[in-house]
Amino acid sequence: MNWKQVLPLIVLAPALALAQGKGPSDPQIAGIVVTANQIDVDAGKIAKSKSKNKEVKDFAQQMITDHTAVNKQAGALAKKLGVTPEDSDTSKSLKQGAAENVGNLKKLKGAQFDKAYVDHEVAYHQAVLDAIDKVLIPSAQNAELKGLITKVRPAIAAHLEHAKHLQASLAKK
Amino acid sequence: MPASAARRHEVRIEGMKFVPERLEVAAGDRITWTNRDFVPHSVTAKGAGIESGDLGQDKSWTYVAKKPGEFPYICRLHPVMHGVLIVR
Numbered sequence: 001m002n003w004k005q006v007l008p009l010i011v012l013a014p015a016l017a018l019a020q021g022k023g024p025s026d027p028q029i030a031g032i033v034v035t036a037n038q039i040d041v042d043a044g045k046i047a048k049s050k051s052k053n054k055e056v057k058d059f060a061q062q063m064i065t066d067h068t069a070v071n072k073q074a075g076a077l078a079k080k081l082g083v084t085p086e087d088s089d090t091s092k093s094l095k096q097g098a099a100e101n102v103g104n105l106k107k108l109k110g111a112q113f114d115k116a117y118v119d120h121e122v123a124y125h126q127a128v129l130d131a132i133d134k135v136l137i138p139s140a141q142n143a144e145l146k147g148l149i150t151k152v153r154p155a156i157a158a159h160l161e162h163a164k165h166l167q168a169s170l171a172k173k
Numbered sequence: 174m175p176a177s178a179a180r181r182h183e184v185r186i187e188g189m190k191f192v193p194e195r196l197e198v199a200a201g202d203r204i205t206w207t208n209r210d211f212v213p214h215s216v217t218a219k220g221a222g223i224e225s226g227d228l229g230q231d232k233s234w235t236y237v238a239k240k241p242g243e244f245p246y247i248c249r250l251h252p253v254m255h256g257v258l259i260v261r
């Protein structure tokens with residue numbers, strides 16, 4: 001099993017463990033949402049500067065735009081609700097996974113870089129989607145927080161679909 | 174068709190979908206797309222010269238249907254999003 005296959009497990013293991021017992025609190029959920037978005041903005045910035053492939057660069061720009069927009073909404077809601085995003089095992093795992101991904105991406109160039117970035121985006125969005133469905137939505141107590149995550153879900157699903165198309169297109173080259 | 178007969182139609186962009194995804198209108202009708210998502214979208218049919226530009230949250234764009242035909246369109250920013258405008 002390579003790191004790309006391991007990543008969703010790293011992301012999900014603490015989240016699923018929480019789901020079996022007590023789920024994350026609303027401040028922890030806010031922390032997971034903010035962290036998950038920021039990670040993909042950061043990965044997008046690396047891809048935008050390193051990739052030479054227009055499709056990959058466009059996708060990376062989309063990740064930067066969309067995840068920034070979501071975090072703006074999440075930040076505004078947290079402020080409105082008086083919730084301070086908190087760290088949790090899940091947000092820590094996300095950060096750890098992101099650091100490993102960035103470390104790996106920085107070593108690669110050209111087609112190898114594009115493949116690694118896009119493969120990771122597929123795995124990452126799948127893991128986030130699973131966490132949304134199995135942990136974040138079921139655990140969120142505040143209706144507006146639950147509503148925000150529910151509203152964000154289709155964007156994550158569309159990103160996953162877009163990333164899979166890109167993955168298939170890169171495989172043909 | 175007399176101008177007074179022109180109708181207005183609304184398409185919501187919500188949950189990364191065009192709602193309704195398929196819309197039939199008459200030539201001369203006005204169609205307004207409104208983005209209800211957090212993320213920006215566009216209404217784009219390159220071949221037909223339909224391009225809304227980027228629409229932020231709660232922003233609208235109106236297009237007057239001119240020539241008859243079937244115009245599949247996408248969100249340029251999220252090419253997995255599809256809609257079709259049919260002008261009779």
